[in-house]
Amino acid sequence: MGDMGRGMYVSDSVVPLYREMVQYATIVCPNQFEAQILAEQEITSLDTLYAVLSTLHVKRGSPNVVITSVDLSDEDLHHIGAQPKLASDGTTLMTLIGSSFDHSQQQSSSSASPRELLRPWFIQFPEVPGYFSGVGDTFSALLIGRFDPSSTARSDSSAAPSHVARAAELAIASLQSVLSRTSEAISQAPPLPDNTQLTILAKAALPESAKWPTDQAEIDKLTAAQRRVEEMRPRELKIVQSKADIENPHVVYHATNFANL
Incomplete structure (x- = not known):
């Protein structure tokens, strides 16, 4: 929303x-x-x-x-x-x-x-510092995937307050690994191509049925769009690369009931 x-x-x-x-x-x-x-x-x-x-x-x-x-x-x-x-x-x-x-x-x-x-x-x-896309959706998927009242609540000696709290512990453990791995990939990403290279990449990305514009303003728009693509490419969440951490998360951060107020 x-x-x-x-x-x-x-x-x-x-x-x-x-x-x-x-x-x-x-x-x-x-x-x-x-x-x-x-x-x-x-x-x-x-x-x-x-x-x-x-x-x-x-x-x-x-x-x-x-x-x-x-x-x-x-x-x-x-x-x-x-x-x-x-x-x-x-x-x-x-x-x-x-x-x-x-x-x-x-x-x-x-x-x-x-x-x-x-x-x-x-x-x-x-x-985990940095800008990432899709974090909320990924957390929601991990949370729902881990929420199972028949097995998650205290199946592994967890002291989580509830079934959903245990699911959240597991989801956060997986997500932290995904974000850390993504952050590392961002830090190792090569510099962005210059405008000439971006224009070449934008032209190559056009469907065969599309015509490359002759108007410079339209070319600039396509080049700017390609820049956004290249900026976001290394920021794609490393979900596939984090398969092991998603399947077998190591919980470090635990759910705690509110103190008596």
Whole structure:
């Protein structure tokens, strides 16, 4: 749907449909921007975080919510038992937050508020610097692929708070390996071709049925498009090269329940 600092990727007219579809999802895993759009509320504090989670669970109807990156103040991170955003070694830490909600439990515990029934947890892990394309989609695929209540919860002595939390641990482990391998490939990529070479590449990429333009403005457009292709080529996620890490992830970053507030 969109991202912080970039805005919407889709038309505003389809947002109500996204909100309506949440009730049919066993898991939703938006980023912070998307979670705010779906819940129609910004996350600026722990209270508003709880409000967004509650809306996605109770009003929108999804039993499991995983917000892939949440920007909280260091004070709020401390309150939930997490580390500051900037680690002592200078590494930037990202915070993923998830929760699960059992609607039947709400009915049997009429005196409990939705906030008391959310059972939120978090995972902190180091940011892999750089711009990558398709990270959210890859994480979603890994999360769904690992989510199996019959086997993932504590099958390997994991102390993860829930089935979806264990799936998130495994997904992050695989994704960190993919991003690290991709980052290494970017650092080793050769310099971009010059404009003359880019024009040659753009011409070679045209279908046989297409004619190369004679207008210089059109040629410049094709050359610029080829530049974007060459810039993104080394940034393609190294998923195939990370097959072993996807099949057998080594979990380093674990899910932890929120501290008692």
